[in-house]
Amino acid sequence: MTEAFIFDAARTPRGKGRADGALNEVTSVALSARLLDAVAARNGLRGHAVEDVIWGNVTQVGEQGGCLARSAVLLSDLDQSIPGLSINRFCASGMEAVNLAANQIRGGAGPAYIAGGVEMMSRVPMGSDGAAIAVDPNLAMKAYFVPQGISADLIATEFGFTREEADALAVESQRRAAAAWAEGRFAKSIVPVIDQSGLTILDRDEYPRPDTTAETLAALKPAFKDMGEAMPGFDKIALMKYPHLERINHIHHAGNSSGIVDGAAAVLVGSAEFGRAHGLKPRARIRATAKIGTDPTIMLTGPVPVTEKILRESGMAISDIDLFEVNEAFAAVVLRFQQAFGVDPARVNVNGGAIAMGHPLGATGAILIGTLLDELERSDKAVGLATLCIASGMGAATIIERV
Numbered sequence: 001m002t003e004a005f006i007f008d009a010a011r012t013p014r015g016k017g018r019a020d021g022a023l024n025e026v027t028s029v030a031l032s033a034r035l036l037d038a039v040a041a042r043n044g045l046r047g048h049a050v051e052d053v054i055w056g057n058v059t060q061v062g063e064q065g066g067c068l069a070r071s072a073v074l075l076s077d078l079d080q081s082i083p084g085l086s087i088n089r090f091c092a093s094g095m096e097a098v099n100l101a102a103n104q105i106r107g108g109a110g111p112a113y114i115a116g117g118v119e120m121m122s123r124v125p126m127g128s129d130g131a132a133i134a135v136d137p138n139l140a141m142k143a144y145f146v147p148q149g150i151s152a153d154l155i156a157t158e159f160g161f162t163r164e165e166a167d168a169l170a171v172e173s174q175r176r177a178a179a180a181w182a183e184g185r186f187a188k189s190i191v192p193v194i195d196q197s198g199l200t201i202l203d204r205d206e207y208p209r210p211d212t213t214a215e216t217l218a219a220l221k222p223a224f225k226d227m228g229e230a231m232p233g234f235d236k237i238a239l240m241k242y243p244h245l246e247r248i249n250h251i252h253h254a255g256n257s258s259g260i261v262d263g264a265a266a267v268l269v270g271s272a273e274f275g276r277a278h279g280l281k282p283r284a285r286i287r288a289t290a291k292i293g294t295d296p297t298i299m300l301t302g303p304v305p306v307t308e309k310i311l312r313e314s315g316m317a318i319s320d321i322d323l324f325e326v327n328e329a330f331a332a333v334v335l336r337f338q339q340a341f342g343v344d345p346a347r348v349n350v351n352g353g354a355i356a357m358g359h360p361l362g363a364t365g366a367i368l369i370g371t372l373l374d375e376l377e378r379s380d381k382a383v384g385l386a387t388l389c390i391a392s393g394m395g396a397a398t399i400i401e402r403v
Helices: 028-043 068-075 093-106 137-143 148-159 163-182 214-218 225-229 234-241 272-278 303-314 331-341 364-378
Strands: 005-011 052-056 084-087 112-120 200-202 261-270 284-293 323-326 383-390 394-402
Touching (some): 005 028, 005 272, 005 364, 028 068, 028 112, 028 261, 052 068, 052 093, 068 084, 084 093, 093 112, 093 284, 093 364, 093 394, 112 364, 148 225, 148 234, 148 331, 163 214, 163 331, 225 234, 261 364, 284 303, 303 331, 303 383, 303 394, 364 383, 364 394
Parallel strands (some): 052 084, 052 112
Antiparallel strands (some): 005 261, 005 284, 112 261, 383 394
8 A cells, every 4th residue: 555645734823703803805716825935945836737726625615615626726727637625624624634634645546635614713613504404394493513622611511621621721821831932932834924025914913912821711791601591402412312311511611612714725645656757755654544433422532542542443542642633623522632641731732722822723733733743853753643522522632644
């Protein structure tokens, strides 16, 4: 079987996902095309150098609808003979794009792919596509559907995490992100967003709040308490699925949950032969990939069973992993991962995460892989695992190993 290697990883800075955010003027297709051009230029790619562009985005409606991947190829300077595939595995879409590319290469379906994703949350609001699990009463009732914030609070209640623990994780995420930016740890991967006049729109993540403290977070009102207790009674729905709990302890708020942002990320994945043909040195091999379905009510626990699955299938143990990237969708997601595996928090999200820098849904999975690779190189470590929780109850994971 042909091995799949990572040759490059790039991302845009993340802009605040609102009308006054720096990237609000940029469309999803334009941001994607600019990043594709950057990857091609960084690696000297010409003609039909890659088999396909696999691009994740979650809210596939309006300007993010159609086959955004193909639209991005056509707007970019890539050869028009390169097709494009848009995929949606909710928050893991960017990771799934990379994993799919790797597995296509392993199966002999082409020598290389550009894979990643985009989400312009300031322009295409989350939920505006009307997902069936939220709007179809038959499905919602069968799945005991609750919004993700309720699921995050359910995790905290089920596994005993306090508001203070969640806030402490959030403060540390902000501290680590600020330190990473100050030390230039993202410099290798960041592609500044430039307008048509050549002026820089954004060259660093816009969302971080480095002055965040435990005291400022303690003053914030729980974001999902009213939603849970008001009609239609999402807390009651969750408790129907988890009747051993007396109530839902609402600990999450804007400060310990992931930020709504705009952004894109791309990973160049190819075979060893592709690298030799283009004079490119592989940075890491994609050692294993995995995905799994989980309970759709508690919804966000997927990183634990999918990590168990990927370790089992690859014949590895948690002790074989040097660094972890666990998407900070909500603080309780990371706390649960650390609790389940007993991993040292110092090895998890070393440079901060989505609580500090934001979660551009379709791009985040590819961002995690790129961030993990950069940190493995910086800290001279060998093996890393990236994983995300996913809406509707799923999990995805990727293990990479430096070469």
